Each structure stands twice: as structure tokens, then as C-alpha cells.
Amino acid sequence: MKREKLNIILFLIPLLFMGFVQVSFAQRKQTFTVVIDAGHGGKDPGALGSISKEKDVALSVAKKLGEKINATHSDVKVIYTRTTDKFIALDERPKIANKANAQLFISLHCNALDRRKTSPQGVETYILGLHRSQDNLEVAKRENSVIVYEDNYETKYQGFNPKEPESYIIFEFMSNKFLEQSLNFASLTQHELINGAKRTNRNVRQAGFLVLRETGMPSVLIELGYITNRDEERYLNSSHGQNTITNSILKAFTKYKTEFDKRNGYVVSSENNVAATSDTESILDLSIEYKVQFMTAAKLFNPNSISFKGLMPVEYYKDGNLYKYTYGSSTNEKEILLLLNKVKPKFKDAFIVEFQNGIRIK
Numbered sequence: 001m002k003r004e005k006l007n008i009i010l011f012l013i014p015l016l017f018m019g020f021v022q023v024s025f026a027q028r029k030q031t032f033t034v035v036i037d038a039g040h041g042g043k044d045p046g047a048l049g050s051i052s053k054e055k056d057v058a059l060s061v062a063k064k065l066g067e068k069i070n071a072t073h074s075d076v077k078v079i080y081t082r083t084t085d086k087f088i089a090l091d092e093r094p095k096i097a098n099k100a101n102a103q104l105f106i107s108l109h110c111n112a113l114d115r116r117k118t119s120p121q122g123v124e125t126y127i128l129g130l131h132r133s134q135d136n137l138e139v140a141k142r143e144n145s146v147i148v149y150e151d152n153y154e155t156k157y158q159g160f161n162p163k164e165p166e167s168y169i170i171f172e173f174m175s176n177k178f179l180e181q182s183l184n185f186a187s188l189t190q191h192e193l194i195n196g197a198k199r200t201n202r203n204v205r206q207a208g209f210l211v212l213r214e215t216g217m218p219s220v221l222i223e224l225g226y227i228t229n230r231d232e233e234r235y236l237n238s239s240h241g242q243n244t245i246t247n248s249i250l251k252a253f254t255k256y257k258t259e260f261d262k263r264n265g266y267v268v269s270s271e272n273n274v275a276a277t278s279d280t281e282s283i284l285d286l287s288i289e290y291k292v293q294f295m296t297a298a299k300l301f302n303p304n305s306i307s308f309k310g311l312m313p314v315e316y317y318k319d320g321n322l323y324k325y326t327y328g329s330s331t332n333e334k335e336i337l338l339l340l341n342k343v344k345p346k347f348k349d350a351f352i353v354e355f356q357n358g359i360r361i362k
Helices: 002-027 054-072 090-100 134-149 165-173 179-197 230-236 241-262 282-283 335-341
Strands: 032-038 076-080 104-111 121-126 202-206 219-226 289-297 315-320 320-330 351-356 360-361
Touching: 032 054, 032 090, 032 241, 054 104, 054 219, 054 241, 090 104, 104 241, 121 179, 121 289, 121 360, 179 202, 179 219, 179 241, 179 335, 219 320, 230 241, 230 351, 320 335
Parallel strands: 032 076, 032 104, 104 219, 121 202
Antiparallel strands: 121 219, 289 320, 289 351, 315 320, 351 360
């Protein structure tokens, strides 16, 4: 009888060991959750441009970014704070991320400046902290002012007044244990938006954003561009602009996620994670983008130059020492032919050129 018990124990030991190995391996394949927050929504339009609203641009970019992450990272779960034109209270957004035990929170917005002044352009990536400049404070004031759309906001936010600089002193005494990781992702994002999307650099900054205050994970707020700048607004509303921006944020996310996995000792099979390939560029956007090239010059012209004969907005790319100017953008051949017919009366030698991932295909 004792011998039979011993045999059973000896038989079970390898099975138990196999079970522990399986459990240990499964723990190393943790799902990474990212929450993408499209700023504003519903009765809160956000900043207003001449042809669009911040809430719509933010939502469109948020959905594109989520789709690209899903397509390239099988071990990532994407959660949106909103997927429709719906008003979400500011304090509810971090609650969604905290409830999901997310590893990263990305809030998307558009910047703005009084149109009576000359509107700047460019991208800024913010992390939580005390503002170090008046510009940073003004951005935080504008984004935080959405709480006035909420009932009893004075009580809910403990008397916080988004218009009063004194209210922002609280951010100086806050302990942000995710500061280093937030700064890392912010820096990666800013780098890709400048070098990949070729946006004007307005740096990584700190400011007191309520939407970042209660998040229990690394968090950033990205100002995608100035909706009050006519040229930048058109870019932000174009399919090319939004695809280029989301591709850049995706690259930053992929680098951050790779570092996260290494730091935590997670092993992800390349079979289960499309983004494990080193050739992420080929995954991002294989579609052909058509533009109308109408002029070549040895100098760089002002975007509002009379040399463009009223065409706006105009882009350019460099070919050696020459600047080659293009108008319009489409992935549809019929649409670009219509644009070519529009340009021909002004520039008879205009023709269609093709781009892929921002690079001219010759």
C-alpha cells in the first residue's frame, strides 16, 4: 500500500512541475492595456477652428490610433473613453483607466490661440506637473475649463477654479510616481511627431491638467496642433495628416511597449505580436498617397507666397538642393485627377506624384 502511494506521488510530481511552468510562462504574457482619451465631446466642442471642432479631430485621431495599435499589437487591449460624440465628465476619464488597470493613458487634444493674434503651429506633449511658463498655464486653463459643463463642479473638484492661477498650486505638492515613465513616453512621442510627421516642435512640457491628476499609471496629454492656425487645421482634418500623426504616435507606443516588456521580463512571441518585427514601417501604411506637383524652385517660399497663385495649403519636399511644391492629397486616383484639373489652368506643367509613408515613390 505504501509503495502504491509512493508511485502515485512520483507520478504526480512531473505533472505539478509542468503546471508551475505553465503558470509561470502565462504570467509573463501579460496583456498591456492602453486607454485612449479623445478630449471634449457632446455639448463640449473644445477649441473651434474655422472649419472644424477640437472634439471631432480628437475623436477621429483617437479611433485611428486605436485601430493601428490593435492591428500591430495582439497582446495590447485598447480602451476608449469615448467612441462617439458624447460628453464625458473630466473626472470620469481617469476612472475608466483606473478601473481597467491600464498601463498607459493617452489624452488627445488640439491647441488654440485667440484668432485676433497670429496663431502659432506645432505639437506639444504634456505630462502632469506645475506649469513653468504662462503659455503652459493658459493651455491647462483652457483644457480644465470644460468642468463648467458639469453639474456641481465646484463641489466635485473641491473648489478648483480653472481660471484662477492660485488653484494650480496643488500640482506643485503632488507626488507623481509615474513621472519618469510619463516623461519617457512623452519624449518618444514628441520625437516621432517631429521627425516622422515633420511637425513644428513646441517641446515636452508640464502643466496642471485635471484629466491627468487622478490616473494611476503613466499618462500624457498630446496637443496635436493648433486648430486656430488655418494651414494646420486643414492638415489636422485631412486623412493624410491624421494618418501621419497616428503612425508617429504608434511608433512611439511600440518603442515604449518594447521597453516596458523588457523592464518587466515579459516574453512575447513574434507569432502573437505583429509589432515584434523590426520592420514596423512596412506595417503602418501601405496605401499610396497622391499629390499634385506644380512647381520646382531652388528656394523655400513662404506658405502664403503669391508664387502659388492662390493654392492653399501647399506642401513641399526636398530633392537634392531643390524644393518641389505640391498641392492636395488623396488616396483616390479620381479625386487627385479632379485636383490636377483645378491646378492645370494656373500651372500647365503640373502632374501627379506618388508617396508612401511620406516618401516620394519615383
